[in-house]
Amino acid sequence: MKIIVKERYKEELNIDVINKVLAYLNLNESFEIQYMRGDGRNLVIETDSHKYYIIVSRETADARNAFLAQYISTVLSQYVEDLTTKQKKLSIFLLDTSDRAKTDFIIDTYRVAKTLGINILNESELGLSSIQPYNSFKDWKNARNNRQQYNPANQSSYAMEDEDEYTIFGKLYGANGKESAFLACQLAEIAKKENKKLNFVQVKEHGTEIISSSDKKLLEYYGVNISEGSIVLKDKQIRDRSTCRKQDEFKFNLLEKYGNKKCYLCGCDIESNIIASHIHRITDIDNSNIPDEEKRRQAVDGDNGLWLCANHDKMFENGIITFNKNGELVINPTLKANQVAFIKYITQILKIQDIHLTSEFLQYLMIHNKRVKLGL
Ligand SMILES: [Zn+2]
Known part of the structure; x- marks a missing residue:
């Protein structure tokens, strides 16, 4: 059995973590660890028949999206692009299962992941009754609106429903970009079930960001329609230079105002x-x-x-x-x-x-x- 770890996460995804994960997977074969360059806060565990991608959260659940949400899209990209003939499985392993890892915000991350078919290996440790995926756009939106301390300005994205489509306005800066991509994949899955399209409108907070090529490919894989233009925010003002569809930009500004x-x-x-x-x-x-x-x-x-x-x-x-x-x-x-x-x-x-x-x-x-x- 072979286990692949990215060099940059060598310290955090150490042998103790690996052993815990293997115990959850009921794997007790001998293994060798390969360290590789590249991104992805995950383990890839390859047996004769299976390939397990395990996204590992940070040790302490503290920041809004630094705990888990920002790591998912990168691993999801690698997972969907892996054309192995072995049986693939994508899961999350939580290093922190304390109360800090049970805020409304983080529970939402678990639910979004589940909607994408990503299970949580050690979910029982959280002591929550089973975490449910979202069934519909409304289901997700209601949960978001009801969330404690909901603050629209603090979100990595806005999402809205029109007659035959959903639109997500995804901020691209730093971890927001990763979180927006993750959310867009989920909403695309939901949209498909509801026979709707999902548009992704890029929102640039500093004017220079672009969606990463791996996230772009991932969104395309999920059938997301990425709008050509983008909205550029600067000091909360929309710049005239933007090339975004006018109607999208108008709606974005109404979301910001109202x-x-x-x-x-x-x-x-x-x-x-x-x-x-x-x-x-x-x-x-x-x-x-x-x-x-x-x-x-x-x-x-x-x-x-x-x-x-x-x-x-x-x-x-x-x-x-x-x-x-x-x-x-x-x-x-x-x-x-x-x-x-x-x-x-x-x-x-x-x-x-x-x-x-x-x-x-x-x-x-x-x-x-x-x-x-x-x-x-
Ligand atoms: Zn009315």
Whole structure:
């Protein structure tokens, strides 16, 4: 039996660790260890009939993604590219199974791994009842939203659902890139089952990162559609130079400003029904007499939009409802009493929150109000 360890992890993936892993696998043949160059925090254990890839977590579960999540995509790449005729198996072995390795964040990592068919060799040591894979996009998204101390700005990625596709906006910098790739593989597996596509939009935090070639190949293997352009963040501002699809960039900016897809006015969060609604319409921007660069900026500006459900989107676009300069909801006075009553019935939020009511938002709103002639 042969065991391969990467030189750079020689100290951490030592003989004690190897023996523990072999015990879990019920392997007691003699073995030789080969040290190899390259990346991958894992053991490859090769018997006559099997090839086990074992991703080994860090000794102490501390940082957000440094414990395990950032190591998975690299090993997963090597695993899927290995064309051995032996039976392959990919697992995780946890060096730390204390309470630190049981935070909501880390449990999510286990669940994402399980969804990809990666089991956890010593899961029983965690003392949790069996860890379940995610069954659907909604299942995963709900878990993410319910997670303690959920902070969207702290995430390595945003993911959202549109009518026939999912989009993941994956940050590429450092460990975030590895974590985004891992998550994208999982969402691609889920999307396949649901007959949807998964788009991956690259988000550059420092403007220079590119997705690693091994992660790119991995995403392609899982059938992910990698968008050609990218979103470039700098001091939280989107740069004009980006080549990303306009609509993707607009949606990304709405996610940054308002959070998850959810109708601003009624709270409906059935994502496939939620529209990235412009205040100053694209067609009017295109027809306006301003430089192209400014047109582009307005078309993707998060202040020029709201998440609205299909019903509220149409009502806003058609001037049935709008907001005044204080951000208060205004219902078109030409409507009949029963129609006004209906709108009030389906509308819970009657005012734009002050933090969202920026001067840019108001400028777009004034253009909109002029167009729909509500005289506000
Ligand atoms: Zn709504």
